[in-house]
Amino acid sequence: MTLTVVAECLASPGQEDRLRTALEALIEPTLDEPGCLSYRLYSDPNDPGRMAIVEEWTGPQALAEHFETAHFQHAAQVLGRILAEPPVMRRLVAAPGD
Numbered sequence: 001m002t003l004t005v006v007a008e009c010l011a012s013p014g015q016e017d018r019l020r021t022a023l024e025a026l027i028e029p030t031l032d033e034p035g036c037l038s039y040r041l042y043s044d045p046n047d048p049g050r051m052a053i054v055e056e057w058t059g060p061q062a063l064a065e066h067f068e069t070a071h072f073q074h075a076a077q078v079l080g081r082i083l084a085e086p087p088v089m090r091r092l093v094a095a096p097g098d
Contacts, residue, residue, distance in 0.1 A: 002056055002058060002093070003056070003091060003093060005053075005054070005089060005092070006053075006055075007052060007090075008052045012097045013049070017046045018082045019051060020043070020098055022082070023041050023075070025071070025075065026053070026071060028071075029069070030055075030073075033069065034062070035057050035065060035066070036057060037058060039053065039055045058091075063091075075084065
């Protein structure tokens with residue numbers, strides 16, 4: 001069963017570029033992880049400080065392993081300093097019958 005994750009972040013005022021840089025830095029190393037099926041960054045066209053990453057993983061264990069990587073740990077430290085509020089993370093699976 002694959003796991004889809006939507007992680008939403010809101011930058012503090014003046015930290016929009018740092019947020020984009022921190023999230024972009026996660027893309028390549030995360031896509032190289034064995035359990036990562038996709039990892040895409042999106043931005044809100046009406047609010048440059050609001051961004052979301054939509055991720056797909058082979059399962060919960062792959063996501064748990066992602067949280068332990070050096071690149072994720074570094075990004076988490078940076079995000080802790082530049083976000084206006086804690087990130088919102090939604091874990092989703094396909095609805096029955098899909």
